[in-house]
Amino acid sequence: MISKPSLLVEAVKAIGDIYGEIEKDSQNKGQAFQDIQGDVYEYLLSEIATAGKNGQFRTPRHIIKLMAELVQPQLGHRICDPACGTGGFLLGAFQYIVTQLALKKGAKNLKADEDGFVRTSVSAGLTEKAKHILNESLWGYDFDSTMVRLGLMNLMMHGIDDPHVDYSDTLSKGFNAPNQYDIVMANPPFTGSIDKGDINESLSLKTTKTELLFVETIYRLLKKGGTAAIIVPQGVLFGSSKAFVAARKILVDRCDLKAVITMPNGVFRPYAGVSTAVLLFTKIYDKEDKVSEPGTEHVWFYDMKSDGYSLDDKRNKLDGFGDLQEINKKFKDRDSEKDTDRTRKYFVVPRQEIVNEKYDLSLSRYKEEIFEEIVYEKPSVILHKLLMSEVGKEYDEKVLADVKGGIVKELLELKGMIG
Numbered sequence: 001m002i003s004k005p006s007l008l009v010e011a012v013k014a015i016g017d018i019y020g021e022i023e024k025d026s027q028n029k030g031q032a033f034q035d036i037q038g039d040v041y042e043y044l045l046s047e048i049a050t051a052g053k054n055g056q057f058r059t060p061r062h063i064i065k066l067m068a069e070l071v072q073p074q075l076g077h078r079i080c081d082p083a084c085g086t087g088g089f090l091l092g093a094f095q096y097i098v099t100q101l102a103l104k105k106g107a108k109n110l111k112a113d114e115d116g117f118v119r120t121s122v123s124a125g126l127t128e129k130a131k132h133i134l135n136e137s138l139w140g141y142d143f144d145s146t147m148v149r150l151g152l153m154n155l156m157m158h159g160i161d162d163p164h165v166d167y168s169d170t171l172s173k174g175f176n177a178p179n180q181y182d183i184v185m186a187n188p189p190f191t192g193s194i195d196k197g198d199i200n201e202s203l204s205l206k207t208t209k210t211e212l213l214f215v216e217t218i219y220r221l222l223k224k225g226g227t228a229a230i231i232v233p234q235g236v237l238f239g240s241s242k243a244f245v246a247a248r249k250i251l252v253d254r255c256d257l258k259a260v261i262t263m264p265n266g267v268f269r270p271y272a273g274v275s276t277a278v279l280l281f282t283k284i285y286d287k288e289d290k291v292s293e294p295g296t297e298h299v300w301f302y303d304m305k306s307d308g309y310s311l312d313d314k315r316n317k318l319d320g321f322g323d324l325q326e327i328n329k330k331f332k333d334r335d336s337e338k339d340t341d342r343t344r345k346y347f348v349v350p351r352q353e354i355v356n357e358k359y360d361l362s363l364s365r366y367k368e369e370i371f372e373e374i375v376y377e378k379p380s381v382i383l384h385k386l387l388m389s390e391v392g393k394e395y396d397e398k399v400l401a402d403v404k405g406g407i408v409k410e411l412l413e414l415k416g417m418i419g
Contacts, residue, residue, distance in 0.1 A: 041157040058085065059187045059231065060267060060315075062115040062307060062324060063278075064092035067185055067229040069117065069328050070259070070280055073097055075133055077182035080221055082170035083214065084140030087151035089185040090165075091158055094138060095119050098126060115308055116321040135162050139181070143169035170221075171213050172198050178220045179286065184228040188214035190274060204287070207243035211236055215247045215279075219255065222283040234262060234275040238362040248359040252296045252351060254289075255281040259300045259331055262363050266311025280331075294351060300334045301363045302327050302346040342368040383415045 002008045073079055073093045081089045102120045103110070110118050126134070138160065142148050148167045155163035168175050171194050193208040203216050211232055218228050236244065237260065251257045259280040265273050284295030308322030309315045323345070330339070330346050339347045349366045357365055376382075387408065 041154055058271065059088050060307070060309075061088060061092070062117075062309075063231075063263075063267065064088050064185070065096075065115060065117045065119070066324050066328060067278060067280075068092045068096040070278075070331060071183055071185065071227050071229045073183045075101065075130060075137075077137060078139065078180060078223075079137055079183040079185070080139045080141075080181040081184070081186045082141050082217055082221060083186055083188040084142050084151050084165060085144075085147045085187075087140055087154045087163070087165060089187070090138045090140050090151075090163070091155060091160075093183065093185060094134060094155075094158070094160060097134065101126065101130065114317060116325045131161070135160060136164075138163060140165040141168040141170050141175070143167070143172075169194075169198075170217055171200055171203070171210065173200050175200060176202070178202070179223050181221050182223055182226045184218045184221055184226070184230070186214070186218060186228070187231040188218075190233045190272075190276075202287075205243050205246055207241075209243065212243050212247045216250060219250055219283060220287065224283055224286065227280070227282045229278060229280045231276050231278055234277050234362065236361075237262075237277055238360050238365070240358075245359055248361055251279065251281050251361075252299075252354060252359055253291050253294045254285040254287075255283050256295045256297070257281045257299050257361075259302065259334075260361050260363065261302045261304055261327060263304045263307065264311055266315075267307055269311065269315060270313040296351045296354075298348045298350045299354060299361070300331060300339070300346065300348050301366065302330070303363050303367065305345065342366060343370050379418050380415070383411055383418070387411050387415070 002011065067089070073096060075097055079090065079093045081087075084090060096119075099110075099118060099120050103118075107120060110120050112118050138155070140151055140163070142151065142165070145167055148165055151165045152163055155165065189210050193210060194213065196208060199208070199213065200217070202220065203213055205212050205216050207213065215230070215232065215236065218230055222228055236247065239245075257279070259278070261278040261280070263276050263278065265275040267276060268274065282295075285291055302323075304323045304327065306318070306322035308318055308320065308324055310318060327346075334346075334348065341347060347366070353366070354361065
């Protein structure tokens with residue numbers, strides 16, 4: 001609240017001064033204030049600490065950076081988020097592409113950020129042609145008008161002049177954009193369902209659960225050879241109903257399911273404590289195609305234990321990067337290293353084994369746990385040591401005969417019970 005007129009005058013003047021500096025910076029072809037205003041807006045979004053009525057919540061930006069590193073979007077790719085919220089995935093793809101362009105142009109002295117990812121200014125190294133291509137590359141949809149406004153403003157604040165973020169329910173009959181996109185990055189709503197009468201008729205899964213319908217929708221949005229990285233609740237990995245199994249069959253048979261990365265249940269705090277996973281897959285067959293050879297040969301699993309932040313509601317930054325940089329490196333090296341040791345955090349599982357397990361994709365189904373046998377001393381030996389520590393010397397029953405009470409008496413009674 002602005003409590004008095006003089007405070008309003010000061011606020012307006014301060015905002016005017018800020019935009020005066022932004023104008024001077026833009027005239028000098030700088031980008032510092034553009035970056036600052038984008039960062040400020042991102043900070044304000046991070047302060048929204050409650051989930052939306054349809055289960056929306058903000059995806060941590062370091063998780064978006066990791067997913068961008070895994071799918072590696074390129075200039076000219078059509079990139080989509082069918083449940084874009086505040087536009088974080090579109091922005092993450094944009095920043096990854098701009099960083100790669102800057103590196104190709106010979107940018108030096110680029111430092112890794114607090115999460116270990118190299119990102120440069122969102123304006124550096126962009127020609128007018130590249131700006132135009134990028135503006136036509138990013139497409140987002142959301143059925144919450146407030147989220148659409150937040151997403152548009154977020155992208156514009158970061159230098160994307162004409163973002164394509166539209167008000168649309170991508171699960172409904174009114175939406176139809178199959179085989180349109182090279183890259184899909186998304187964290188679709190986990191909760192809620194859609195009325196059967198509203199579901200897009202091209203979707204084959206017999207369910208009203210939005211997390212499953214989004215899996216099929218994202219599969220349909222991809223071009224052949226297009227790649228998706230999406231976040232799903234871990235229930236999608238092992239649900240036993242027909243719709244859950246059918247969704248996983250699409251991923252394993254009609255796509256090349258490259259990776260399943262399980263995340264700890266604190267990643268989305270304070271919004272939610274649900275356990276989630278990242279699915280990374282490339283579309284091999286269209287819905288109408290006959291599957292001559294299943295698209296997946298083997299699946300790479302990773303059990304993320306830490307994302308570099310505390311897993312409580314405060315989400316404080318920890319020392320180091322958690323597992324983020326190891327995931328990035330080991331995923332890219334997975335074919336050369338042939339990770340078959342299932343006692344580690346990461347390993348590969350052949351497709352046929354997954355099929356035999358009814359397409360179960362839960363990491364615990366395939367991970368081998370090592371149980372270390374611990375040998376304890378006999379109770380009589382432990383009691384003897386305790387009595388020694390209390391008496392302070394070697395003892396016999398005569399030494400303790402005069403003990404009237406206290407811990408020594410109780411230990412002697414216990415010793416007598418066990419012999």
